[in-house]
Amino acid sequence: xxxxxxxxxxxxxxxxxxxxxxxxxxxxxxxxxxxxxxxxxxxxxxxxxxxxxxxxxxxxxxxxxxxxxxxxxxxxxxxxxxxxxxxxxxxxxxxxxxxxxxxxxxxxxxxxxxxxxxxxxxxxxxxxxxxxxxxxxxxx
Amino acid sequence: xxxxxxxxxxxxxxxxxxxxxxxxxxxxxxxxxxxxxxxxxxxxxxxxxxxxxxxxxxxxxxxxxxxxxxxxxxxxxxxxxxxxxxxxxxxxxxxxxxxxxxxxxxxxxxxxxxxxxxxxxxxxxxxxxxxxxxxxxxxxxxxxxxxxxxx
Numbered sequence: 010x011x012x013x014x015x016x017x018x019x020x021x022x023x024x025x026x027x028x029x030x031x032x033x034x035x036x037x038x039x040x041x042x043x044x045x046x047x048x049x050x051x052x053x054x055x056x057x058x059x060x061x062x063x064x065x066x067x068x069x070x071x072x073x074x075x076x077x078x079x080x081x082x083x084x085x086x087x088x089x090x091x092x093x094x095x096x097x098x099x100x101x102x103x104x105x106x107x108x109x110x111x112x113x114x115x116x117x118x119x120x121x122x123x124x125x126x127x128x129x130x131x132x133x134x135x136x137x138x139x140x141x142x143x144x145x146x147x148x149x
Numbered sequence: 150x151x152x153x154x155x156x157x158x159x160x161x162x163x164x165x166x167x168x169x170x171x172x173x174x175x176x177x178x179x180x181x182x183x184x185x186x187x188x189x190x191x192x193x194x195x196x197x198x199x200x201x202x203x204x205x206x207x208x209x210x211x212x213x214x215x216x217x218x219x220x221x222x223x224x225x226x227x228x229x230x231x232x233x234x235x236x237x238x239x240x241x242x243x244x245x246x247x248x249x250x251x252x253x254x255x256x257x258x259x260x261x262x263x264x265x266x267x268x269x270x271x272x273x274x275x276x277x278x279x280x281x282x283x284x285x286x287x288x289x290x291x292x293x294x295x296x297x298x299x300x
Binding site: 027033036037039040041042043044045046047050053057058067068069071072073075076079080087088089090091092093094095 | 180181183184185186187188189199200201204205208209210216219220221222238239240241242243244247
């Protein structure tokens with residue numbers, strides 16, 4: 010149970026490591042109906058577009074950030090706002106880490122602000138993001 | 150200003166695509182949840198849609214002839230812009246109501262901004278697309294704003 014009284018700015022949320030492979034990229038793009046070759050055609054991605062490998066779809070990285078929020082939040086509240094941006098590319102086979110921390114607490118509105126990020130193995134932030142959750146209540 | 154945007158291009162700002170209506174099925178939620186690596190049972194079982202499920206539900210389903218050689222489809226909301234290379238993009242979503250199987254969602258995409266800036270490496274174009282998703286009753290579900298940068 011998340012308690013606003015004991016929650017502190019800077020509290021680190023449990024993170025998660027991802028290492029997307031070809032099957033992950035296939036399933037994600039199939040679920041969207043996304044035929045962009047950079048996500049599944051190795052020869053095209055490297056030979057024509059000059060990428061070092063198959064490109065992890067941007068919204069997939071954003072989705073991992075929502076998972077950091079929702080797995081921490083559980084049924085203690087609701088997601089009211091979420092934002093992310095894709096700053097750097099990530100490639101199949103890379104080890105990527107999604108995580109976050111509490112950045113703001115608003116007891117009056119029962120809201121908690123979160124800073125989120127996906128980092129690559131070189132410790133570069135490739136996908137920064139943020140979220141606002143409301144504890145206890147609804148999205149009203 | 151380098152004057153890349155003509156009045157014809159700017160006239161697209163404010164235009165919307167016709168509303169698209171899609172039923173939400175447990176099967177589609179489960180496919181998206183598994184594909185995106187969810188671990189919470191309510192998503193894997195399809196009882197509730199993960200927060201970015203709408204990305205999949207409203208991805209354009211285009212016929213093969215409408216795909217470019219790289220497999221991408223042209224966004225009909227945008228004019229033919231003089232810069233083509235899409236760079237970093239950002240998305241902001243405001244949530245009003247959870248999505249569950251049996252819901253029918255209505256989505257309207259609108260080009261809400263288009264402007265140019267001169268960066269260190271030359272001219273840049275920015276555009277913003279707003280996606281409003283509601284139930285058929287009009288009850289708001291979520292609002293998403295996507296900003297993209299072209300160079």
